[in-house]
Amino acid sequence: MTSNANPKYLWWQTGVVYQIYPRSYMDANGDGIGDLPGITQRLDYIKDLGVEAVWLSPMYPSPMHDFGYDVADYCDVNPTFGTLADFDVLLAEVHKRGMKLMLDLVPNHTSSEHPWFLESRSSRDNPKRDWYIWRDPAPDGGVPNNWLSHFGGPAWTFDEKTGQYYLHQFVKQQPDLNYRNLEVVEAMRDVMRFWLDKGVDGFRVDVIGLMMKDEQFRDEPISPNWDGRTPFGKLDHIYTANLPEVHDLIRGMRKVLDSYDDRMMVGETYLPNDMLMVYYGTPEQRECHLPFNFQLILAPWDAAKVRKMVDDYEAVLPADAWPNWVLGNHDQHRLSTRIGAHQARVANMLLLTLRGTPTCYYGDEIGMQDVPIPAHMIQDPPAVNMPEIAHIVGRDPERTPMQWNALPNAGFSAPDAKEAWLPLAANYTEVNVEQESSNPYSFLSYFKKLMALRKSSPALTVGSYRSLELGSPKAQASCFVYERQAEGQRMLVALNFSAREQKIGLSLPGSGKLVLSTRLDREGDVQFADLTLRPNEGCVIAL
Ligand code: GLC
Ligand code: CA
Secondary structure, eight states: OOOOSSTTSOHHHHSOEEEEOGGGTOOSSSSSSOOHHHHHHTHHHHHHHTOSEEEEOOOSOOOOTTTTSSOSOTTSOOTTTOOHHHHHHHHHHHHHTTOEEEEEEOOSBOOTTSHHHHHHTTOTTOTTGGGBOEEOOOTTSSOSSOOBOTTSSBSEEEETTTTEEEEOSSOTTSOBBOTTSHHHHHHHHHHHHHHHHHTOOEEEETTGGGSOOOTTOOOOOBOTTOOSSOGGGGBOOTTTSSOHHHHHHHHHHHHHHHTSSSOEEEEOOOOOHHHHHHTTBOSSSBOOSEEOOOHHHHSOSOHHHHHHHHHHHHHHSOTTOOOEEESOOTTSOOHHHHHOHHHHHHHHHHHHHSSSEEEEETTGGGTOOOOOOOGGGOOOHHHHHOGGGHHHHOOGGGSOOOOOOSSTTBTTBOTTSOOOSSOOOTTTTTSSHHHHHTOTTSHHHHHHHHHHHHHHOHHHHHOEEEEOOOSSHHHHHHEEEEEEEETTEEEEEEEEOSSSOEEOOOOOOSEEEEEEETTSOOOEEEEGGGOEEOTTOEEEEEO
């Protein structure tokens, strides 16, 4: 069954994906950490937002050296988050509401406590030795090559007992699996089938482009473009990322999904367009249904630059490839902190009216911001390992508890529960779901109107995209205007990226009907010739 309104399209094309970080969404048992029963309790809220699919960041058993991205058992639930039975309830309740559930698949590495790795490191001749990437020390006893961990330091750790180094592209408790070993390939396909058999609708695949490494283990060259921000950026990662061989592997994963009905896979891919497009595969050899397009997260917030970015992406997207857009996730500073609360409304209008599948990060719908984390409370491994650049690489600030109400613990936990695992935002008594639900002009009220408008409009959900030239150079520099069109419906989206009023001056005849302003305070007829946007205003206008 599909809740899809437009039968020509699939759920993951027309619907909005909502990402939940399970530790931080809802704590049902009062231990200060979110859990699966908590998420189940909040499903009516999620449904009411107009979301089609929920993506859960990892909820598997894990020693939590990277907060669940270090998986110790791919086919179970971490007791902190609940049980497999709790998961089954969650899945059934999601489906009961006509929504989909996607899991985070983390195939590149396991936890160092995964039984596979315990076996692998137990001796050089263990049958699973080759499931991970082991290398002899360099002649001087040092690391086998210059590869770096994303989280600071070398990507190699020495194992005293067996006298070799193992590879880990993240923390040392996250050893990389060896996908040149076909048993590993098959084991991960079994993991996929385990969840697909349960009825899970798809996967977000963690660092999908890192799964294959250079067979010769060559040193990576120094990057000519290093900006000095992070040590990892110093090398050009040509031997650890986006190798041609990774695409065979992804095609194989896609085949597993395609042997089921109506499932999907979105890959985590931070890449320029030319490299990104390869991850769609070809009509004969498909890869990801969607390779994440993170350009809006990384974009300088400038109307002309964003327009060019959208136009360029649209121009190179193969005809049969479906676009997608993202404003935030658990690895990036909060949208509202990056570009400010006023522009966050404009950005959400952009996200939800561009062509393609939008992915929203929990809390962005109420305008949550980064929460400053006092030094003694920092938990995220890159921030702990590299304290001098914790403000750049630390991800705790965007992972704080969801703000549900103004009570102690913000409704994330009961008022008398244990203190939450990360601090609450100082402003949670104002910025929370309950408060914003009772205010018709709040961020949440705005977000829901926008979601509903998108859903009700074929032009916005599946229509074509075309950006427009504006009347004056000033408007051109500060505003981004585009048209979406489908089934005889035409919608114009006009976004003011500046804090000044802008006269748009469209060379379109007559008038249109303004159906939504970011400020929620105007509707009705507007003359195109003198269309004016107020500071930080975005509008959707029906033609
Ligand atoms: C991805 C995840 C990130 C995690 C890393 C290692 O980038 O999004 O949170 O730390 O992979 O699994
Ligand atoms: Ca809990």
